[in-house]
Every structure is written in C-alpha cells, then in structure tokens.
Amino acid sequence: MSTAKVEEKLFQNRYKVDTGRPHISIKDPEICTNQCSSQQCAVCCPAGCYTQEGNGRIVLITDGCLECGTCRIICDDHRNVAWEYPRGGYGILFKFG
Amino acid sequence: MAEKFDVIVVGAGPSGNAAAYTLAKSGLKVLQLERGEYPGSKNVQGAILYSDALERIIPDFRDDAPLERHIIEQRMWMMDDESYMGAHYRSNTFNKPPYNRYTIIRAQFDKWFSQKVQEAGALLICETTVSDLIMDDDRVIGVQTDRMGGSVFADLVILADGVNSVLARKAGFRPELNPGDVALAVKEIHFMPQETIESRFNLSGDAGVVIEMVGKITKGMMGTGFLYTNKESLTIGVGCMLSDFKKQAVSPHQLLEDLKGHPSVKPLLEGGEMKEYAAHLIPEGGYKAIPQIYGNGWLVVGDSGMFVNSVHREGSNLAMTTGRIAAETVIGLAQEGLPFTARNLAAYRTALDNSFVMKDLKKYKNLPGIFHSNPQFFTTYPDLMSQAAQTMLTVNGIDKKSKEREIRRSFTHKRSLFGLMGDAFKMWRAFE
Numbered sequence: 001m002s003t004a005k006v007e008e009k010l011f012q013n014r015y016k017v018d019t020g021r022p023h024i025s026i027k028d029p030e031i032c033t034n035q036c037s038s039q040q041c042a043v044c045c046p047a048g049c050y051t052q053e054g055n056g057r058i059v060l061i062t063d064g065c066l067e068c069g070t071c072r073i074i075c076d077d078h079r080n081v082a083w084e085y086p087r088g089g090y091g092i093l094f095k096f097g
Numbered sequence: 098m099a100e101k102f103d104v105i106v107v108g109a110g111p112s113g114n115a116a117a118y119t120l121a122k123s124g125l126k127v128l129q130l131e132r133g134e135y136p137g138s139k140n141v142q143g144a145i146l147y148s149d150a151l152e153r154i155i156p157d158f159r160d161d162a163p164l165e166r167h168i169i170e171q172r173m174w175m176m177d178d179e180s181y182m183g184a185h186y187r188s189n190t191f192n193k194p195p196y197n198r199y200t201i202i203r204a205q206f207d208k209w210f211s212q213k214v215q216e217a218g219a220l221l222i223c224e225t226t227v228s229d230l231i232m233d234d235d236r237v238i239g240v241q242t243d244r245m246g247g248s249v250f251a252d253l254v255i256l257a258d259g260v261n262s263v264l265a266r267k268a269g270f271r272p273e274l275n276p277g278d279v280a281l282a283v284k285e286i287h288f289m290p291q292e293t294i295e296s297r298f299n300l301s302g303d304a305g306v307v308i309e310m311v312g313k314i315t316k317g318m319m320g321t322g323f324l325y326t327n328k329e330s331l332t333i334g335v336g337c338m339l340s341d342f343k344k345q346a347v348s349p350h351q352l353l354e355d356l357k358g359h360p361s362v363k364p365l366l367e368g369g370e371m372k373e374y375a376a377h378l379i380p381e382g383g384y385k386a387i388p389q390i391y392g393n394g395w396l397v398v399g400d401s402g403m404f405v406n407s408v409h410r411e412g413s414n415l416a417m418t419t420g421r422i423a424a425e426t427v428i429g430l431a432q433e434g435l436p437f438t439a440r441n442l443a444a445y446r447t448a449l450d451n452s453f454v455m456k457d458l459k460k461y462k463n464l465p466g467i468f469h470s471n472p473q474f475f476t477t478y479p480d481l482m483s484q485a486a487q488t489m490l491t492v493n494g495i496d497k498k499s500k501e502r503e504i505r506r507s508f509t510h511k512r513s514l515f516g517l518m519g520d521a522f523k524m525w526r527a528f529e
C-alpha cells in the first residue's frame with residue numbers, strides 16, 4: 001500500500017499564496033474544541049489543511065487549499081467555517097485540472 | 098468601469114463559456130469575469146467530453162480543440178480488495194469519425210473555449226473574483242468585484258460560477274449545499290510515454306479507454322473510481338458523497354492512495370510521473386436538488402444549478418447545454434425588446450424542461466435516495482460477485498452444482514432473498 005503524505009502531493013501543485021490573507025477561517029475556535037466531537041474537517045479536507053492539536057484545538061492553514069468547499073459543507077452541525085474564494089488570481093493554479 | 102453591459106457572465110467554465118459565446122455571437126454586449134489566472138486554472142474534471150453538446154455550439158470544434166483521445170472502449174469494474182470483475186465494451190464503430198466522446202484536460206480545454214468566446218466578441222477579465230451581486234430591491238443590476246475597485250452593471254447577470262456558487266447563496270437564491278447532495282472527488286494525473294499507454298491498454302493512434310470502478314474501493318461509501326487515458330498521461334480518481342465521508346470519517350487522500358495501490362490498478366500506473374493532485378465537488382443531488390434558476394435580472398447555469406447526471410457521469414455537457422439554452426432565451430427576449438424579469442426569464446426553465454437536461458434528471462430523480470438508503474449496492478454486491486466468480490473459477494474437485502448452491506447460499510446469507518428481490522425492483526423502478 002502506498003502511503004505518500006498529502007504534503008508530498010501538494011508539492012506537485014502550483015499556488016499563488018495570498019500571504020497574510022487566508023480566504024477561509026474558523027468562526028469560533030471554542031466551538032471546535034468544546035462542542036464538535038467528530039472534528040470531521042481534520043479528516044475530510046483533501047489537502048489536510050485542518051489539523052487536530054493534542055488539546056482539542058483545530059489549526060487551519062489554507063496555503064495548500066484546493067478550493068473545493070468540503071470543509072464548509074461538512075461542518076453542517078455547527079456552521080463554523082467562514083468560507084470565501086481567494087482574491088482574483090490567487091490560490092490554486094491547476095496546470096491540468 | 099462605468100460602462101454598462103447587456104449581460105455579465107460570472108465564470109469561464111463550460112457553462113459560462115457556452116452562454117457568453119452564444120450571447121456575444123448574437124451581437125449582445127457581454128462581460129465575462131473569471132477569478133482564475135486563466136480560464137481553467139480553477140477547474141477540475143475526469144475528464145470526458147461529450148461531442149454533441151459542444152457541436153451544437155461550435156460545430157467544427159474538432160479542427161482545433163485540445164482533445165486527448167477518442168474513446169473506443171469502456172470498462173466497468175466491480176472490485177473487492179484483491180480482484181475485479183469486469184465488463185468491457187470495445188467497438189470499432191467508436192473508432193470511426195466523427196467521434197462521440199473524448200478525454201480532455203480541463204485547463205487546456207477551458208482556455209481554448211475561452212479563446213472562441215473572445216473571438217465572438219465578449220470581453221473577458223480574469224483574476225477577478227465577484228464578491229457580491231448588486232441588487233436594486235429584488236432585482237440584480239450588477240456585480241461587485243474585488244479587482245476593478247468597484248461595481249459593474251448589466252441588464253442581466255448569469256451565474257456560471259460552479260458548484261459552490263457563493264454568489265447565489267449570499268444573495269439568498271438558494272440554501273447552503275447539503276452534504277448528501279454533493280460528492281467530493283480527488284484525482285491525480287500521471288504522465289508516461291504515449292507508447293506505454295498504448296501497449297498497456299491495447300490502443301493505437303488517438304484511441305482511448307475509460308475504466309469506471311465500484312465496490313470496496315470506496316470503503317462502503319456511495320461513490321465510484323475512474324481511470325482515463327489521455328495522450329501522454331493517465332487520470333486516476335475517486336469520488337464519494339460528502340455525507341458518507343463525514344459519517345465514515347475517511348480521508349479522501351488516503352482513499353485515493355489505496356485505490357492506486359489496488360493490485361489491479363497499480364500495474365497500470367507503474368512508472369508514471371505524478372504531476373498534479375486536485376479535488377473538486379460534484380453536485381449529485383439530481384433533479385430534487387435543483388434550486389431556483391431564474392429571477393429578476395439573473396439566471397443560473399451549469400453546476401451552480403446542480404445540473405449533473407451522476408448516473409451517466411454527465412456534467413460538462415449539461416453545463417454547456419444549460420449555458421446555451423439560457424443564452425438563447427435571453428437573445429429571444431432581447432429581440433422582442435422584453436425586459437429580463439423573472440416572469441419573462443421563466444422561459445428558460447420551460448425550455449430546459451423540454452430538453453434532455455430535465456428529462457434525464459427527472460428520469461433518475463429517485464436514484465440518489467435509493468443509493469443513500471441502500472449502501473449494499475456499493476458494498477455487499479461487489480463483494481458477493483467477486484466471491485461467486487472465485488468459487489466458479491477455482492478448480493478444486495468440488496462439482497459445479499455444489500458450487501452454485503454455495504453461491505446462492507452466500508447471496509441469501511448476506512442479504513435475504515426478499516432483500517435481493519426488493520433491490521432488483523428498486524433499480525428497475527429507478528431506471529425505467
């Protein structure tokens with residue numbers, strides 16, 4: 001079974017990162033820590049942008065985001081993800097798609 | 098930009114390009130806005146292109162469109178962890194022009210289509226995200242962008258902004274997507290020499306093969322895998338319903354890794370160079386999930402309107418067809434000097450209802466529900482089929498009649514005879 005890390009895959013992609021202006025954010029981190037037992041964003045983001053910290057906190061880094069929308073839709077119990085597209089021209093740049 | 102346009106089209110995917118092309122050709126003043134660096138830079142598809150929908154817009158597209166391979170063989174694999182059971186259909190009639198289906202690479206295809214749109218007279222501005230619709234009461238009168246520092250106005254705005262349609266949601270035209278109405282697909286592209294692909298898949302010239310896969314590869318989730326041949330690359334991917342990803346807590350990335358490592362798939366990818374990893378949603382809710390698609394000063398086309406036939410894996414063709422029909426509706430109204438009110442734009446919905454788009458989606462309207470409440474179609478059956486084949490094909494001194502009995506027993510053991518008949522009935526009803 002191959003077990004390439006998702007970071008290795010993302011390395012093949014082209015991005016134009018809008019430094020300091022993440023297009024997605026967690027509305028209330030307290031909800032993630034205290035009310036969301038499944039924390040499905042950490043499992044289901046195809047780019048691994050959400051990671052679980054030991055203390056129940058969720059850290060979101062959008063640099064490798066593929067702009068799919070999964071994290072927003074899958075957080076339907078708490079609607080805790082503020083989701084926009086990056087500014088024009090920024091973000092993922094598919095060479096093939 | 099103080100200029101006013103007849104129509105603003107948001108998005109330069111197949112639906113937006115079809116609409117903008119048709120509108121511009123008729124002489125209307127069209128502005129198209131795209132958030133990507135170039136059209137296609139945000140877009141993901143398998144990708145199979147169905148000729149018919151494009152032919153109705155650009156009849157001679159074959160002359161210069163970037164097409165990869167025309168498809169002469171379709172394989173359907175039902176898989177468990179070790180095996181697949183397959184039906185392959187290959188016909189030389191598919192190898193005679195004009196070809197009916199092609200594999201494409203979206204970043205290249207969208208760029209080509211967009212070139213045609215601009216040649217037809219539309220103004221395209223890229224690297225521009227539309228952040229909001231500008232409303233006057235309940236009428237859309239323009240768009241707010243993040244680029245030109247302001248607003249652009251038009252008599253009509255066509256939302257061709259894809260499955261997530263942030264704009265339609267913000268404007269309250271439709272609710273947030275339901276995890277049960279969208280699939281998440283992840284895919285990779287692997288490059289290898291043309292000769293390798295041709296010998297591995299028994300191909301010559303520009304002919305190609307597609308493989309669709311169901312079974313244990315989706316780990317009990319409702320979904321499918323796919324492997325398509327391009328000229329010098331293979332596309333491998335897998336997609337499942339978001340509600341299932343959530344429920345089963347499966348990592349999409351690992352799901353794809355496992356599919357790539359399947360003993361029947363791995364040798365096909367051997368030696369290839371992976372050059373991109375992509376993810377995208379597919380609206381798979383079908384007919385019942387279609388939102389309001391017209392209103393005062395606005396229309397919705399393509400994925401934004403949930404126009405995908407998941408049973409037949411058709412999306413880009415519905416995108417182009419809805420884009421074209423929307424444009425034709427608008428041209429008709431403009432010619433009669435009628436305003437773009439909801440009442441007049443309702444003709445778009447009527448035209449779609451009378452086209453194959455709605456007829457097909459209506460035909461399968463119960464299917465998503467059936468698959469949701471009956472996961473055995475994706476788990477138990479592929480497993481049983483494989484076991485049955487193995488039992489019959491293993492030569493071990495047991496007579497064939499006993500083997501048949503064993504197979505029958507294993508089927509009814511895993512699922513009652515009543516359940517099996519019920520399933521057959523549900524499928525028959527859904528496809529009828």
Ligand SMILES: Cc1cc2nc3c(=O)[nH]c(=O)nc-3n(C[C@H](O)[C@H](O)[C@H](O)COP(=O)(O)OP(=O)(O)OC[C@H]3O[C@@H](n4cnc5c(N)ncnc54)[C@H](O)[C@@H]3O)c2cc1C
Nearest residue numbers: 108110111112132143145227258259282399400412413416
């Ligand atoms: C993995 C996968 C495999 C598929 N396989 C097939 C297949 O084999 N055959 C098939 O026919 N279909 C297939 N589909 C479906 C097909 O890709 C879609 O139905 C089709 O792309 C829809 O076209 P569209 O123009 O409506 O949307 P999109 O192609 O998504 O285009 C939307 C465009 O709008 C732009 N945009 C969005 N928001 C804004 C904004 N606010 N401002 C400016 N621009 C914006 C985007 O950048 C994008 O260019 C597949 C889909 C996926 C994900």
Ligand code: SF4
Nearest residue numbers: 032036039041075080
């Ligand atoms: S699913 Fe939503 S609420 Fe739960 S951890 Fe993720 S972002 Fe927070």
Ligand code: SF4
Nearest residue numbers: 045065066068069071
């Ligand atoms: S949009 Fe998709 S890729 Fe980006 S953070 Fe959300 S789930 Fe991950």
